[in-house]
Amino acid sequence: MDTTTERPAATGRSIVAGVLIGVGVAAFLDETVFHQLLHWHHFYDGSTLEAGLVSDGVFHAGGWLAIVVGLFLFADLHRRRTTVPRRVWAGGLLGWGLFQVYDGLFQHKVLGLHQIRYGVELLPYDLAWNLSGAVGAVIGAVLLFGPARPIAARS
Template identity: 55%
Template sequence: MAVCAVIGAAVMASVDEIVFHQILGWHHFYDRSTSGVGLLSDGLLHTAELLALVAGFFLYADLRRRRALASAHAWSGFFLGLGAFQLFDGIVDHKLLRLHQIRYGVDVTPYDWAWNIAGLVLLLIGVILALRAARRGGAGPAS
C-alpha cells in the first residue's frame, strides 16, 4: 500500500505542477520571491515528483515480480497518496506556510474549498478501498 501511496502522491504532484504551474500559470511552488526563484522551486518540485514516480514504479515492479502485491491494497494506497498530497498542499503549503495560493487576483475561497474537498474525496476513496480490502482479507496478490 505504501509503494502505491508514493506513486499516487507523485502523480498528484505532477498534475499540480503541469496543470496549475505550467499550463494555467496560476502560481509557482514558491511565490514569495522573484519569478526566477518561483521557476527554480517548480523545477525542484518536478525533480522530486519524477524521482518519487520512478522509485515508486521500481518498487511496484519488484512487488509484482515477487507476487507480493495485493491489487486492492495497491488501489487504496494510490488513492490515499493522491488525497494526502492534495490535502497537504491545500492546508500546509497554501494556508500554514503560505508558499503560494491556488490563484492570485481572485477570491480564493471557492478554489480552496474545491481543492481541499477534492483531496478529501480522494483520501476517503482510499480509506474505503483499504477497509474493503481488510474485510476481504487483502484480496490476494495481483496476477
C-alpha cells in the same frame, strides 16, 4: 500461495508503492496543469520569478522521484507475484488525496508558499482543491480497510 490471506510485508509494500505513485501523480498534475499550463502559481511565490521557477523544478523532480520509486516497488511486488492490487489503489488514492489536502491547507494556508490563484476569490478554489483531495483520501481509506487478496502465485 494462499490467495485468501495477505502477507503483511506484501500488503505494506503494496500500500507504500501506491502512496508514492499517488503523491507523484498529484505533484505531476499540480506542476503540469497549475504551474506550467495555466501559470496560476509557482511552488514558492514569495520571491522572484527565477526563484519560483527553480522551486517548480525541484518540486517537479521530487514528484517524478516519488513515481519512479513507487513504480520500482510495484514492479518488484509484481515480479514476486505478491502485489495486492486493492492496497496499491488504496495507497494511490490516499497518497494523491492526502498530498492535495496537505498542499491546500499546510503549504497554501499555514506556510503561505503560494495560493491556487491570485486576484480572485479563493474560497471556491480552496474548497474544490481540498474537498477533492479529501474525497480521494476517504475512498483510499475505504479500500485500505476493506478485504483484499494478493495476485495468486503462478506455478
